[in-house]
Amino acid sequence: MVCCASDEAAEEGTEFVISTRHNMTHRGLIAQYRRILHFAGVKEYPKLFQNLRSTRQTELAGPYGIYIICTCISNSPQVALRHYLQVTEEDFKRASLGGEK
Numbered sequence: 001m002v003c004c005a006s007d008e009a010a011e012e013g014t015e016f017v018i019s020t021r022h023n024m025t026h027r028g029l030i031a032q033y034r035r036i037l038h039f040a041g042v043k044e045y046p047k048l049f050q051n052l053r054s055t056r057q058t059e060l061a062g063p064y065g066i067y068i069i070c071t072c073i074s075n076s077p078q079v080a081l082r083h084y085l086q087v088t089e090e091d092f093k094r095a096s097l098g099g100e101k
Contacts, residue, residue: 058084058086066085
């Protein structure tokens with residue numbers, strides 16, 4: 001796995017910070033992401049994978065709809081609404097403008 005703190009540290013032509021996928025356990029993935037956060041100078045936050053999933057599910061639910069995204073992520077709309085989907089700053093701005101973008 002390649003972990004670079006910045007684009008400058010990446011090898012020429014490297015597209016991804018993590019260049020290979022490994023068949024890791026949940027604990028191994030958490031340890032690897034903690035190393036990545038450390039090298040990137042990002043403070044670790046609680047519930048790492050739940051927050052990653054929540055952020056991505058929220059990003060995709062808008063353009064694709066909750067049913068499609070829940071099918072892809074393998075949870076139900078009820079679980080998504082209860083545990084993952086968030087209201088974003090963009091949502092608040094759009095609501096304050098009466099729904100306009």
